[in-house]
Each structure stands twice: as structure tokens, then as C-alpha cells.
Amino acid sequence: MDIGLTVGDDLDRLEASPSRFDFCELGVGEPTLVPGAIDPERMERALDGRDLLVHLPYGQRLATYVPEVNDAIVDYQRRLLNDAGELGAEKAVLHATSVDRDDVEFREVAAEQLRRIADAGREAGVEVVVENVGHQHAGLQLSVLGEIAQETDTPICFDVGHAYMEAGNKAITRFLRAHGDRVSHLHCHDVRRRGDTHLPVGAGEVEYEAVAAELDGFDGTVALEVFTDDDALLVDSAERVADVLGVDF
Template sequence: MDVGLTVGDSIARMAATVEGFDLAEFSIGEGTDVDEIDRNRLDEVLSEADADLCVHLPFKQVAVTPVTEINDAIRAYLTRLLEWAGAQGATKAVLHGTARNPHDTDLRPAFADQLSAIGGIAADAGVELVVENVGHQKRGLPLTVLGDLARETETAVCFDVGHAYMEDGHDGIDRFLSGYGDLVSHLHVHDARSRGDTHLPLGAGEIDYGIVAEELGGFDGTVAVEVFTDDVALLEDTRRRIESHLAP
């Protein structure tokens, strides 16, 4: 198991926090011209930390709409970003599981087609696509729907524990991992409170990570600590906690 950090779109934040972690998950902002990202500095920071690179694809735009021409444009846009990620040596790319209307059952076949196509684009670029659960958000597919579509399309999952808790509490975490845990290749870990606080250090919220340990003990994928702080001591504490939960 490799444990890293989400660092947003800031190479400076990566440089300040990633030392001692196995990977950095770098976000590509919506509308970002990837050719303007300082590749040399990015490579330098990763090399100095001996860390791998993952990327998070833009999250404001949905993955699928009812309009074929828009879906074509989304794939073309993501092709450019995934080719950049592959050239940069990224191992995984996170895509939010979103749709214009996530509760429109008629749109689900189109989502499956879109997910398969984007996964193929990623594979051609040498990157593993992982689809993330964001069912607590307005455009996010519900947990079970996302799991069913990921299985149908043979797409790996980025399971965000905090997002699942915000959507459906501990029951949601348990049901998803018991039904789809074999699809999980990448984890986002943070703590949360039902009142709306999220992306907290582990131990600062309400999530029982023992549930995750029961289903994913001995996990051999990648983990990104997604705690919204630059306090390295807090980030490292969350790393130690998740390692203690998931260690073989």
C-alpha cells in the first residue's frame, strides 16, 4: 500500500508537504492549460521526495450529459489532459462520477458508454482511470449506482470514505465496500461530521474507520490523505492512522 497526499493544483504546496509520502495527487483545474504547468518543477519536487504522481481531473464539469455533442467534447478535453498526465508519468487519474442529472435513469447507459470511453483513453495514455463517489453532491451518482456502473464497465474506483459517510453514513460505507470493495484501487481518506464538516484529520470527526479495515484490511492499492491543511504533523498523523487500520 502506498500512501500519499492530495495537494490541489499547487506545486508549492506539494513541495511543502509531500516529503515522506509515497505519492502526490495533483489537481488539474478546470480550464487549466496543462502546457503552462511547470513540468520541470513538478518533476523536481516529485524526484526530491521520491514520490509518484497521480492526477485529479477537473471536478466542476460533469462526466456525461444527455447531449451527444457535449459528451464528445468532454472526451476530447479529457483526452488532452490524460495524454499530458501519461507523459508526466502519472499512474492514476481520478474522475468524479457525475452527470447532468444523476437521478435520470435514462442517462445511465450514456454514462456507462462515456466511462468506458474515458477509461480507454486513459489506458492508451498509460494511466489507470479511477471513478470517485461524490453522491453527496448535487451532480454525483448515488453510491450503488456508481458501483454498478463501475462493475459493468470494469472501471476501478476511487472510494472517498468521507464522501460516502456524508451521503449515507456508516451504512453507506459498509454497503459499498461489502458489495464493490474489489473494485477499489484508490482511496481518499479524511474524517467528517454529519453537520457538514469534512476533510478533517482522522480522529477529528465521526467516521469509524474500523468499518473500512474490516473490508479492506491488507489493502494493496494507493491511498491519498485528503485533509485540507498544510500542517505536516496533522497530515503525518492521519497517514499513521490509516496505515494502522489497513496494514496486513
């Protein structure tokens, strides 16, 4: 199991992040950080031996009602995935969002979009992992995400804090019990129901012991998504997650 760190769309932050982590997860996309415009030599220096994962554009919808727009979304993500593959990225996180998450028939469109983007990732040598963002207005609900990930044979990025914000610790257990075998990547942070998110692990209300119980033997990647530049807090969160999952860090 590898434990890494999300660094947003900021190469400077990537360069300054603790070398103790196995990988960095870098946000890519217009207008801030276009993979094709990144100097590969600078990227190599910034990673300093660590692996690279990327997060595809945070605000880009997965699916719309307009076929031409959907085609353009896939083409855009394909370009980013090809560029990310050239930089050596191993995985790419994709938000599961749509223009209407409550339209049951529209779920077929979302599933087809996911299939197309995951296939583009395979062609680029990058594993696309679809992330749960059901706590957001446009995010597909956990139950829907599980269904379309299963249908399209797409690995999952399970964001523990997002799942808690959507439906509490019981939802975390239910989802992992049903779809834990499809989870390839974890986003770990802590949250509170009052709205505080991306806190250091241990500062909120997520029951990580339940996560560990449902992911016994997990051998994927784990990214700390704690919004702080305090290296001590980042390392402490990583140590807490490693401890509960029964691995060294």
C-alpha cells in the same frame, strides 16, 4: 500499499508537502493548472522522488444530454490524460457526476462516457479511477456508481468521507462489501454529519475500523485528503490510517 497526499491544483503546495509521503495527487485542468503547460523539470524537482497521481477537473460533468458536448468532454479528458501520462502520472481520479443523476435511462449515457474516458486513460498509460461524490447534487449515488463501474470494468476511487456524508457508516460497509474488490484508490479524511468535511482522521465520525475490515489485504493507493497545511496533522492522519489498515508509514 502506498500512502500519499492530495495537494489541490498547487505546485507550490506540492513542493512544500512532507517528503515522507509516497506520492502526491495533483489537481489538473483549466484554468489553473494545465498539464501540457507544466515544466517537466519543475515537476520532477517538486516530486523529489515521489510518484505522481492526478485529479481530473473537479467541476467537469461526466455526462450531459447533448452528444456533441459529451464528445467534447471525452476529448478534453483525453488531452489531460495524455499530458498527465507524459508527466508520469500513474492514476487519474475522475468525479462521477451527471446533469441528471435520477434519470434511470440516462445512466447508460453516463456509463458509456465513463467507458470512453477510462479507455482514453489506458491509451495514455494512466489508470482512471472513478470517485464517489453522491453527497453532491450532481454526484451519482453509490449504488449507481458501483453498477456502472462494474459494467465498464473501471477501478474505483472510494472516498470514505464522501460515502459517509451520503449515507453514513452503514453505507461505507455496504458499498465495500459489494464493490471493495474494484477499489484501487482511497481518499481518506474525516467528516461530521453537521457538514464539516476533510477533517484530520480521528476528528470526525467515520468508522475506519469498518473500512479496514472490508478491505482486508488492500494493496492499492491511499491519499490523505485533509484540508490543512499543518504537516503534523497530515502525518498524524496518515499514521492513523496506516495503523488501522495494518501497514507501516
